[in-house]
Every structure is written in structure tokens, then in C-alpha cells.
Amino acid sequence: MISKNCDCCKVLCGNVDKCYQKILITLKGGWVLNHYGGSDTYLGRLVLETYSHIEDWESLNQYTHLKYLGGNLQTICKCLRRYWEKHTEYLDKIEQFNIAYLNESPFKNGYTTGKELTDRLHIHFHILPRTRRMRESLCDPEHILGWHLIDCISCFPEEYQLQNRNYLRAKRLMEYLSDCLSSIKVEETTKCK
Numbered sequence: 001m002i003s004k005n006c007d008c009c010k011v012l013c014g015n016v017d018k019c020y021q022k023i024l025i026t027l028k029g030g031w032v033l034n035h036y037g038g039s040d041t042y043l044g045r046l047v048l049e050t051y052s053h054i055e056d057w058e059s060l061n062q063y064t065h066l067k068y069l070g071g072n073l074q075t076i077c078k079c080l081r082r083y084w085e086k087h088t089e090y091l092d093k094i095e096q097f098n099i100a101y102l103n104e105s106p107f108k109n110g111y112t113t114g115k116e117l118t119d120r121l122h123i124h125f126h127i128l129p130r131t132r133r134m135r136e137s138l139c140d141p142e143h144i145l146g147w148h149l150i151d152c153i154s155c156f157p158e159e160y161q162l163q164n165r166n167y168l169r170a171k172r173l174m175e176y177l178s179d180c181l182s183s184i185k186v187e188e189t190t191k192c193k
Contacts, residue, residue: 023178
């Protein structure tokens with residue numbers, strides 16, 4: 001099941017901004033991993049979302065979605081840390097991961113009631129790695145905390161930032177994660193035609 005108006009469903013169907021990383025990794029339990037795109041991103045900012053359009057926690061299936069959620073997140077973070085240590089000698093080590101579930105995009109964009117709202121709600125988690133240099137580049141200590149990181153991406157050292165000209169770095173990361181996550185991947189299926 002998909003929703004034509006949902007940003008997460010658009011990513012799953014490939015109907016996204018040209019600079020968005022289009023490599024999707026389908027994982028066990030009905031989850032899909034992708035690299036967040038657009039102008040407010042940086043290398044390693046990932047999104048884990050449900051493969052189906054699911055709007056709230058109560059609708060997650062305990063035998064699929066919930067059973068695999070924690071293991072998927074743990075393995076994603078381990079693989080991302082391994083990539084960082086092996087392939088990004090110009091970046092410092094990941095200090096910690098912030099994992100955010102807010103599901104607030106529809107409210108931010110003014111959809112607050114009825115079908116317009118539920119068409120845009122979709123369970124997803126932002127996986128935000130943070131390094132010492134990223135933390136030190138933030139002038140306001142409040143911005144060190146989790147979700148505020150994405151408000152300060154423009155302050156990060158240039159080598160962390162992704163713009164249209166260097167999305168190849170995100171592609172290489174996703175190719176590595178695809179191989180690394182093969183132990184929790186499932187066969188690709190076609191969702192949208």
C-alpha cells in the first residue's frame with residue numbers, strides 16, 4: 001500500500017528530487033534504508049522507513065516490523081561505523097548516533113487534519129551520526145543535542161557536507177552498506193509500477 005502524497009512513499013517509488021540518493025536497501029521486517037537527500041543533508045544521514053505506508057506505532061506488526069526494528073538499527077550503526085573507519089580517512093570517527101522518530105513533517109507543512117494528514121504520515125527514523133569535529137563546529141552548545149544537528153549542517157566542516165557535485169560519496173556509502181547489510185537484507189520486490 002502506498003500513498004501518492006507521502007514523501008516516504010515517493011522515495012520508495014523513485015519519485016524524488018534528482019539529487020536524492022536513490023539506492024534503497026530492503027531489510028527484514030518490512031523496513032527500507034536510504035540516504036537522506038536534499039540540501040540539508042550530510043554524509044551518513046540515513047532514513048529507515050517502513051516498506052508499506054504505515055502511519056502510526058499502533059499499526060506496526062509485532063511479528064515483522066517490531067521484531068526486526070532494533071536489530072536493523074543496531075546493525076546499520078555497526079556497518080556505518082565500520083565504513084567510516086575504513087573508507088573515510090579524512091573524517092574523524094563517529095562519536096555517537098542520534099536516532100530520531102518524530103513523524104512531524106505533515107504538521108510542519110501545514111497538514112493537520114483528515115486524509116491530507118494521514119496520507120503524509122509514514123513511520124520513519126532518522127539516523128544521525130555525529131563526530132567530534134561536527135560537534136566542535138557548532139557554536140551553540142544546545143545544537144549539539146540530537147535533532148538540532150540538522151539545523152546546523154552548514155556549520156559542519158566541508159568534507160561532511162553533500163551537495164549535488166559530490167553525491168558520489170553517498171552512493172559509495174550506500175553500496176557499501178548494501179553489501180554489509182546483506183545478512184539482514186531480503187529479496188528486492190517491486191512495490192511501484
